[in-house]
Amino acid sequence: MDKFGYMKEYGFEQLCFFHDGSTGLKAITCIHNTVLGPSLGGTRFWNYSDEEEAVEDVLRLARGMTYKSALAGLALGGGKSVIIGDPKELRRDPIKREAFWRAFGRYIEGLSGRYITAEDVGTSTQDMVFVNMETNNVVGLPGRSGDPSPFTALGVYKSMQACCKHIYGDISLKGKTVAIQGVGNVGYYLCKHLHDEGANIIVSDVSDERLQKCVEDFGVTVVGINDIYSVDCDIYAPCALGATVNDDTIPVLKCKIICGGANNQLKNPTVHGLALQQRGICYAPDYLANAGGVINVSYELAEGGYNHEAALRDIEYIYRRMRDILRISDETGQLTFQTADAMAEGRLKAVKDIKSILTRR
Numbered sequence: 553m554d555k556f557g558y559m560k561e562y563g564f565e566q567l568c569f570f571h572d573g574s575t576g577l578k579a580i581t582c583i584h585n586t587v588l589g590p591s592l593g594g595t596r597f598w599n600y601s602d603e604e605e606a607v608e609d610v611l612r613l614a615r616g617m618t619y620k621s622a623l624a625g626l627a628l629g630g631g632k633s634v635i636i637g638d639p640k641e642l643r644r645d646p647i648k649r650e651a652f653w654r655a656f657g658r659y660i661e662g663l664s665g666r667y668i669t670a671e672d673v674g675t676s677t678q679d680m681v682f683v684n685m686e687t688n689n690v691v692g693l694p695g696r697s698g699d700p701s702p703f704t705a706l707g708v709y710k711s712m713q714a715c716c717k718h719i720y721g722d723i724s725l726k727g728k729t730v731a732i733q734g735v736g737n738v739g740y741y742l743c744k745h746l747h748d749e750g751a752n753i754i755v756s757d758v759s760d761e762r763l764q765k766c767v768e769d770f771g772v773t774v775v776g777i778n779d780i781y782s783v784d785c786d787i788y789a790p791c792a793l794g795a796t797v798n799d800d801t802i803p804v805l806k807c808k809i810i811c812g813g814a815n816n817q818l819k820n821p822t823v824h825g826l827a828l829q830q831r832g833i834c835y836a837p838d839y840l841a842n843a844g845g846v847i848n849v850s851y852e853l854a855e856g857g858y859n860h861e862a863a864l865r866d867i868e869y870i871y872r873r874m875r876d877i878l879r880i881s882d883e884t885g886q887l888t889f890q891t892a893d894a895m896a897e898g899r900l901k902a903v904k905d906i907k908s909i910l911t912r913r
């Protein structure tokens with residue numbers, strides 16, 4: 553991969569490598585864009601097969617955060633960190649664990665506030681407590697905004713309402729059938745909203761334990777992991793993996809709407825976004841639908857501290873943004889993700905232009 557060429561093409565600001573010899577920490581941080589504010593994005597701890605895979609992941613994820621925060625109206629830019637290694641090994645060694653995360657915290661502190669971290673796949677709230685011993689540039693701490701998943705699920709639910717209004721002329725999910733792939737943190741809370749409103753819920757998951765909990769709590773119907781795509785339903789909600797909307801699945805989908813919490817749902821956005829449009833399936837851009845978590849965590853940075861009510865109001869606003877994007881896409885013939893991208897890029901450009909005016913003299 554030609555890294556500088558790629559960074560230039562997609563407007564990346566910074567890619568940093570960090571190594572700590574005593575703990576073996578190998579971290580990479582990518583700051584994609586700080587036009588709207590400091591970059592914010594979680595730290596993913598993953599057993600990457602090689603460095604190249606880790607770099608590709610951090611670049612892709614950081615850019616995604618820029619678009620997510622821009623479209624959500626936050627004064628935040630996009631960034632992300634990845635750590636190469638096995639998080640389970642570290643959890644078995646409590647003494648090394650503290651030193652490891654404090655080394656990471658010192659490194660984050662060295663980025664002088666241009667990047668703010670949080671938990672992500674493979675990291676926990678307790679890890680962030682150790683990071684916080686060395687830097688204040690960390691969010692998602694206990695006693696503050698807490699677990700982002702219920703807020704992400706609320707944003708997905710609001711997005712579903714906007715899609716239903718667009719397709720069926722009514723926001724109600726009562727009597728609608730929703731097929732949820734993955735009932736982990738986000739999927740479980742999404743089930744709760746849908747159950748409360750009287751939707752029919754079909755789910756799949758690789759974890760029997762997670763499925764059992766949803767059967768007991770919400771009376772959901774369970775199907776096999778490969779059957780979730782072709783079930784008769786109004787909405788397919790990917791809440792597990794990326795790239796599940798692809799050449800193999802699009803032909804068998806029976807839904808009218810795709811709206812879920814997973815990142816990067818379209819395997820190839822242009823190809824598969826177009827295929828959905830041609831099949832008359834409404835696609836809710838994933839990075840708007842799943843922005844509830846980052847909106848909530850951003851309130852930890854607000855003056856006066858975390859404000860739960862204000863965060864909820866802001867997440868409710870996802871409904872209007874989604875409604876506008878679906879309407880504009882219909883009017884212009886653009887794919888929904890293209891409309892979302894154009895809105896995010898429009899905001900980035902407008903703010904960048906203002907900043908250049910103010911700093912010209």
Ligand code: NAD
Pocket residue numbers: 700701702704733734735736737738739756757758759762777791792793794813814815842843845
């Ligand atoms: P999670 O790990 O708690 O849940 C994912 C679930 O998917 C698990 O129960 C897992 O067993 C299941 N799963 C894995 N492979 C599967 C398969 N092939 N078929 C069906 N189920 C499968 O993760 P989460 O926090 O609920 O996040 C879900 C998705 O939403 C992820 O893509 C994540 O990146 C994205 N997301 C999450 C948040 C958040 O606030 N947690 C915010 C934005 C985006």
